[in-house]
Amino acid sequence: MDNPHFVYITAATVGEGTAIARAVVEARLAACANVLPGVTSVYWWDGAVQEGSEVAVILKTRADLVADLTAKIKDLHSYSCPCVVALPITGGNPAFLDWIAAETR
Numbered sequence: 001m002d003n004p005h006f007v008y009i010t011a012a013t014v015g016e017g018t019a020i021a022r023a024v025v026e027a028r029l030a031a032c033a034n035v036l037p038g039v040t041s042v043y044w045w046d047g048a049v050q051e052g053s054e055v056a057v058i059l060k061t062r063a064d065l066v067a068d069l070t071a072k073i074k075d076l077h078s079y080s081c082p083c084v085v086a087l088p089i090t091g092g093n094p095a096f097l098d099w100i101a102a103e104t105r
Contacts, residue, residue, distance in 0.1 A: 002101035003063035004089040007070075010041065010054045012078055017055035020076050029069040030059040031103035060100045063088070 007030070011017035014037045021033030036056040043050055061069055066086045073084050089097065 004092075004097045004100045005061055005063050005066055006087045006089060007059040007061055007066060007073075008083070008085050008087065009057045009059070009073055009077075010039065010083045011057060012054065014055050016078060017057045020073055021057055021059070023076055024059060024069055024072055027072060028103065028105040029065050029072055030061045031100045032060045034058045060089075062101060062104050065104055 009017075009020070011020060014035065017035045017037075021030075021035055024030045025033055034057065036058070039054045039056045041050075041052055041054045059069065063086075070084045070086075074082060
């Protein structure tokens with residue numbers, strides 16, 4: 001286990017979320033991505049509460065790749081301030097956590 005992390009992002013469309021997911025997995029910055037359409041987001045932006053449809057993407061990676069992964073997502077993303085947050089994985093199936101480490105660079 002190499003200090004695995006989930007990285008949670010949102011995207012404007014399924015196409016954008018899938019494109020980002022594919023790009024970061026192909027670059028081996030993440031071992032896997034789940035693209036979850038149908039998210040309703042409510043948030044502050046431009047001084048007002050906004051509401052809209054988004055896509056959530058959950059990426060599995062290692063802690064030492066979070067900075068490079070974040071930079072790649074920011075390069076690919078349509079938002080000026082994309083949601084990119086990393087959360088440590090503190091437990092789980094050891095074989096799966098080892099797989100995350102093995103499939104990332």
